[in-house]
Amino acid sequence: MTRKPPEPVEVVKSRREAALARLVAGVPYIGFLGARFDRRGDELTAVLPFHPSLIGNPAIPALHGGATAAFLEVAAIIELAWSSQWQDMEEGRIDPAAETFPALPKTITFTVDYLRSGLPRDAYARATVTRRGRRFATVQVEAWQDNRAKPFAQASAHFLMPEP
Amino acid sequence: MSDRVTQAQAVMQSLPHAQSLGMIVAEMSAGQATITMPYDPRLIGDPATGVLHGGAISALMDTASGAAVMCHPSAPAATATLDLRIDYMRPATPGQAITARAVCHHVTRTVAFVRVTATDADESRPVAMGTGTFTLERPPA
Numbered sequence: 312m313t314r315k316p317p318e319p320v321e322v323v324k325s326r327r328e329a330a331l332a333r334l335v336a337g338v339p340y341i342g343f344l345g346a347r348f349d350r351r352g353d354e355l356t357a358v359l360p361f362h363p364s365l366i367g368n369p370a371i372p373a374l375h376g377g378a379t380a381a382f383l384e385v386a387a388i389i390e391l392a393w394s395s396q397w398q399d400m401e402e403g404r405i406d407p408a409a410e411t412f413p414a415l416p417k418t419i420t421f422t423v424d425y426l427r428s429g430l431p432r433d434a435y436a437r438a439t440v441t442r443r444g445r446r447f448a449t450v451q452v453e454a455w456q457d458n459r460a461k462p463f464a465q466a467s468a469h470f471l472m473p474e475p
Numbered sequence: 476m477s478d479r480v481t482q483a484q485a486v487m488q489s490l491p492h493a494q495s496l497g498m499i500v501a502e503m504s505a506g507q508a509t510i511t512m513p514y515d516p517r518l519i520g521d522p523a524t525g526v527l528h529g530g531a532i533s534a535l536m537d538t539a540s541g542a543a544v545m546c547h548p549s550a551p552a553a554t555a556t557l558d559l560r561i562d563y564m565r566p567a568t569p570g571q572a573i574t575a576r577a578v579c580h581h582v583t584r585t586v587a588f589v590r591v592t593a594t595d596a597d598e599s600r601p602v603a604m605g606t607g608t609f610t611l612e613r614p615p616a
Contacts, residue, residue, distance in 0.1 A: 340528035343517040364495035367538075368553075375492030376541070376556040377534025384530045415521060418529040422560040 330400045331355075334392055334413065341385050344378065348389060353397055357386035357436040366431065374429025379454065383436055383466040384421055387450040390438035391416050391470055395448075414473035416448060423466040430456055434463070448472055480504060483545040493538050496531060500542065506579040508542035510535060513572045525569035529603075532573060532593055533561055536605050539575035540589040544609045547579045547587060552614040554587060559607035567602045571595040579609075587611045 331350055335341055344365075349356045359365070359382045367375025392415050399405050405413070438452035448470045453462045484503045487493065487510070496518070502509040512518075512535045520528030537559055544554040567573055577591040587609040593602045 337522060338528065339517055339519040339522060340530055344530070364491050366491040367493070368555075369489070369491065370553075373555075375490060375534065375538075376559070377496075377530075377537040378492050380533040380537060380559065381528070381530025384533060385528075414523070417566075418563050420560065420562045421529060421533060422558065423533075423556075424558045425556045428555060 326400070326403075330396070330405060331393065334389060334396075337413070337415065338385065338388070340381070341389075344381060344385065346382055346385055353394065355386075355390055355393055355437070357382065357389065357438075359434040359436070361432045361434075363431075371428060372431050374431070374434070376423075376425060376429075379425070379429050379434070379464045380421070380423045380466070382434060383423060383452045383454055383464060384418060384468065386436035386454070387438045387452045387466065387468050388415055388418070388470070390452070391440055391443075391448055391450050394440055395443065395472070416470035416472050419447075419469040419471055421466060421468045423464060425464050427461070427463045429463050432456055435459075444472070446472055479550055480546045483542065486545065487538065487542045490538065492534065496534055498535060498538060501574070503542060503546045506543055506547040507577065508539050508546060509574060509576045510539040510542060511572050511574045514570050519569075524566065526566040527569075527573065529561075529563055532563075532567065532575075532603055533559070535573055535575045536561060536577070536591045536593055536603065537607070539577040540579075540591045540605070540607045541609065543577035543579040543589055543591075544582075544587040544611065547582055549582050549611070550614060551582075551587070551611045553612040554609045557586070557608040557610055559605055561603050561605040563603045564601060567593075567595045568597070573602065574598075582611055584613065585611055
């Protein structure tokens with residue numbers, strides 16, 4: 312019995328990068344915020360490079376709470392959609408050239424806690440899908456800046472999953 | 476009092492992120508604020524439907540809530556969001572501006588409590604509702 316040889320690394324990488332890029336391009340608001348996603352295997356880190364338009368309080372100056380909330384929400388949705396489509400993507404059931412974007416989960420509730428003020432520098436976020444059901448999913452997400460052990464905001468969200 | 480509101484209104488209108496989202500302070504009075512955000516294709520969350528991203532609506536609701544705190548009669552020197560919970564009841568109708576109305580209904584020495592509602596043109600059916608707590612910095616005595 313012969314085993315299928317493993318795929319060349321370039322093939323694997325380009326498939327995953329194309330799928331991620333397509334997912335992110337499907338949300339214009341991510342471009343407006345200026346956020347992007349770093350990928351290591353299936354692990355995503357959302358990155359929000361600092362830009363003066365993200366400032367809320369010019370006196371401190373601190374990131375706008377709304378920009379922080381939006382960044383966390385984007386990180387949560389992309390993680391949920393990405394991990395949901397991972398299997399289909401790996402098995403070649405998603406056409407990266409398709410005209411339509413995959414349907415995204417819809418936010419039902421979003422609760423954000425502000426732990427310290429956001430500094431005028433880059434921010435990072437990682438989300439964890441705590442529960443994924445057929446209809447509903449729950450995601451937790453945490454954002455930090457200089458120090459991973461000192462998050463400046465965290466959020467918990469419930470999503471309605473797209474119809475299969 | 477009205478000087479304070481005018482001042483708070485000018486501050487809210489000058490926030491860089493609020494400006495970049497196109498927010499317009501429609502009304503501010505004692506402990507209440509109404510802020511509008513025009514529809515903008517850059518803020519779309521789902522291109523298939525043109526519906527705005529929840530993040531943009533969260534930012535609007537957070538801003539309106541902070542504004543309501545700033546013009547509370549207790550005259551806070553500054554405020555920052557502690558937490559904000561938002562329930563999204565329905566997608567905002569594409570093409571329509573979103574208006575957030577926030578009421579700072581209670582303050583303690585250190586914390587302000589806010590309720591906020593976001594609507595599109597159909598004001599009878601809110602798009603989202605939220606409750607938040609904000610820090611309250613008292614002016615130096």
